[in-house]
Amino acid sequence: MRAYAWGSRTTIADLVGRPVPAPHPEAELWMGAHPGDPSWVGSESLVAMLADDPVGQLGGAVAGRWDGRLPFLMKVLAADEPLSMQAHPSAAQAAEGYAREEKLGIARDAGNRNYPDPTPKPELLCALTEFHALAGFRDPHRTVALLQAVATPGLAPYISLLADDPNREGLRALFTTWITLPQPSIDALMPDLIDQCVAHVKAHGEFELECRTVLELGESYPGDGGVLAALLLNRLVLGPGEAIFLPAGNLHAYLRGTALEVLANSDNVLRGGLTPKHVDVPELLRVLDFGFGDMAVTTGEPDGARAIYRTSAPEFELSRMEWATDERSPLKLAGRTPRILVCIDGELTVSSVDGRELPLRRGESMWIPATDPDVALTPGDSPLVRAFSATVGTAER
Numbered sequence: 001m002r003a004y005a006w007g008s009r010t011t012i013a014d015l016v017g018r019p020v021p022a023p024h025p026e027a028e029l030w031m032g033a034h035p036g037d038p039s040w041v042g043s044e045s046l047v048a049m050l051a052d053d054p055v056g057q058l059g060g061a062v063a064g065r066w067d068g069r070l071p072f073l074m075k076v077l078a079a080d081e082p083l084s085m086q087a088h089p090s091a092a093q094a095a096e097g098y099a100r101e102e103k104l105g106i107a108r109d110a111g112n113r114n115y116p117d118p119t120p121k122p123e124l125l126c127a128l129t130e131f132h133a134l135a136g137f138r139d140p141h142r143t144v145a146l147l148q149a150v151a152t153p154g155l156a157p158y159i160s161l162l163a164d165d166p167n168r169e170g171l172r173a174l175f176t177t178w179i180t181l182p183q184p185s186i187d188a189l190m191p192d193l194i195d196q197c198v199a200h201v202k203a204h205g206e207f208e209l210e211c212r213t214v215l216e217l218g219e220s221y222p223g224d225g226g227v228l229a230a231l232l233l234n235r236l237v238l239g240p241g242e243a244i245f246l247p248a249g250n251l252h253a254y255l256r257g258t259a260l261e262v263l264a265n266s267d268n269v270l271r272g273g274l275t276p277k278h279v280d281v282p283e284l285l286r287v288l289d290f291g292f293g294d295m296a297v298t299t300g301e302p303d304g305a306r307a308i309y310r311t312s313a314p315e316f317e318l319s320r321m322e323w324a325t326d327e328r329s330p331l332k333l334a335g336r337t338p339r340i341l342v343c344i345d346g347e348l349t350v351s352s353v354d355g356r357e358l359p360l361r362r363g364e365s366m367w368i369p370a371t372d373p374d375v376a377l378t379p380g381d382s383p384l385v386r387a388f389s390a391t392v393g394t395a396e397r
Contacts, residue, residue: 002028002037011078011258015344016363025080031340031365032073034265039340041367046070058338059370062392072316074340074365074390075261077125082217083254084275085134085226088121089287090248094268095119097283112278116267122313123263124245126320126388127238128344131257134213134233136250137175137292140166143232146207150200152192168290171232175290178228179272179281186223193228194218210235213255217274226253226273234295241299241320245311249289260344262390264315305331314393321387323379335373339391341366346382350375360387 001012007027013020016029030037033046041049050057054068062071089097097115108116125133138146140162147159161177162170181189197211205211213235217227233251236244238259246252253274270284271277300307300320305327309318321331323346330351333339341350342365350366351357353373360366368375379385 001026002030004028006079006081006083008078008080008258012076015076027078029076029078030073031075031342032265033070034073034267036267039365039367046367056371057369059336062338062370066315066392069265070338071265071314071392072390073263073265074342074388075263076128076342076344077254077259077261079254079256079258082220082256082274084269084277085229085251085253085272086269087249087251087272087284087288088123088246088266089115089268089270091120093248093287094121094266097268112280114268114270114278114280114283119264119266119268120248121264121266121268122245122247122311122315123261124243124309124311124313124316124318125238125254126243126260126262126309126318127240127257128260129240129258131238131242131259132255133236133238133244133252133257134230134255135236135244135246135252136234136295137171137232137290138234139292139294140170143171146210146231149205149207150193150196150211152189152196154189154192168292171290171292172285172288175229175232175288176285179225179284181225181228183223186225186228190218190223190227209237216255221274224273226275229273236295236297238297241307241322242297243300243309243318244295244297245309245313247289247312249287251288260318260342260388262316262318264313305329310394317391317393319389319391321377321385321389323385325383328379330376330378332374332376333389335368335375336370337391338370339368339389341368341377341387341389344386344388346385347380348385348387349378349380351378352376 003024004027007025009021012026012029013022031039038045038047054063095118098118101115106113144163162174197214200211201208271279272284300309307320343360348360352375
């Protein structure tokens with residue numbers, strides 16, 4: 001469990017059955033084999049189990065492709081406050097950045113380290129509750145309309161910068177300008193912008209949600225250039241079961257809500273603002289993708305009680321399983337592949353073909369190694385039973 005300041009004092013504690021409220025914010029519940037916070041199977045960490053028997057736990061193909069590592073990590077993410085604005089590198093960028101920082105002798109746990117490992121970090125976020133996020137650059141024509149709706153004298157030259165070049169290069173120019181503005185310039189620009197956003201919200205204007213975001217971020221991070229950069233991003237409200245896939249270079253910031261996240265097993269993060277942590281603007285600009293457009297939102301491909309979230313990431317595939325009261329048929333999951341199950345609501349019985357049965361209760365997770373055959377999931381008597389399964393991406397099994 002990760003206790004970051006933006007976390008919730010109720011969500012994760014309630015999920016795992018501990019007293020509420022927790023004594024401090026709890027932000028992320030990790031499930032996987034990350035050395036920084038590995039899962040435990042009985043008295044042994046999953047990291048140690050993989051080191052002792054990588055082929056038996058992962059299967060020969062996965063162990064070979066990923067050098068004996070579990071390539072994905074699952075998290076329950078509970079955000080009561082906004083997270084930092086950030087992006088993640090591609091495989092080539094991560095490998096190059098890691099090698100460069102190793103050569104420079106920067107400690108892997110140093111605050112100014114951008115690449116603590118040589119791997120990419122694509123991620124899929126699936127909402128468990130209503131979840132608010134910023135993700136991907138909005139179509140620049142829509143952004144110009146937003147900026148014109150809250151125009152101030154100080155904002156005028158920046159609007160022109162994008163209006164005269166409403167494409168990737170215009171977005172790059174405006175983002176770079178805003179993220180590198182001297183603090184006095186930000187401080188001079190923000191008060192009038194805040195006033196215009198307040199007026200727009202009171203009038204229930206077309207961009208009310210975007211303006212509310214500026215006001216919320218401005219209160220949490222006064223004087224931060226990331227508040228300006230937020231004006232360039234798609235503002236999303238996801239319902240339970242809705243998900244977004246964030247490939248390399250996607251600029252995003254999670255604002256609030258509870259979600260399940262599955263991602264490549266990496267810590268590589270390039271931050272762009274909304275944080276007191278290390279921000280390396282030149283390195284961020286090296287990895288950012290300034291492509292634009294609406295973010296694709298998916299509820300997965302339906303398969304009975306199962307919905308499968310397919311992405312281009314070879315590291316992982318996520319499935320959601322839900323049973324209402326009148327839908328209690330067992331669901332079979334294919335074996336011979338490493339898998340993590342987590343129960344979010346209700347209770348399941350996990351049965352194998354050799355007759356073993358294990359309960360999986362709310363807040364619990366289960367490691368299923370590649371040596372195990374198919375398993376069947378049978379829902380319990382709760383009004384809603386909901387669980388997730390993560391395994392290696394289909395192309396790499």
